[in-house]
Amino acid sequence: MSPRPILDMQMTENRHLWACALEVERxxxxxxxxxxxxxxxxxxxxxxxxxxxxxxxxxLRIGVLGAGGDCAWQ
Incomplete structure (x- = not known):
């Protein structure tokens, strides 16, 4: 099995966490x-x-958003 599905799952989780951070901030x-x-x-x-x-x-993501949204580290 290739590592692609794991990478996709990690990206999906990361996007979900960012979406949650944005919603909590809103x-x-x-x-x-x-x-x-x-x-x-x-x-x-x-x-x-x-x-x-x-x-x-x-x-942590809310902190990044509050610092100007520089999420390059993610």
């Missing part, structure tokens, strides 16, 4: 970063580590 404005971090912490406390990981990734 809904929560200045509070978007703290909202995402709070959600990650809540999920981690419940033992939902995959969900917490996703919210931490969203939190």
């Amino acid at each position: 809904q929560h404005g200045e509070d978007a970063s703290s909202f995402a971090l709070q959600r990650a912490n809540e999920l981690e406390a419940l033992g939902a580590f995959e969900g917490a990981r996703a919210w931490r990734a969203i939190h």
Whole structure:
């Protein structure tokens, strides 16, 4: 099996996380970063580590958006 499907899945997940970051920013404005971090912490406390990981990734992307949207590192 070629690595292509894995790469496609990673790209799809990355795009989804960026879309989530944009939506959280739209809904929560200045509070978007703290909202995402709070959600990650809540999920981690419940033992939902995959969900917490996703919210931490969203939190990082919100930070990039707040810094002018330079996402070249992604």
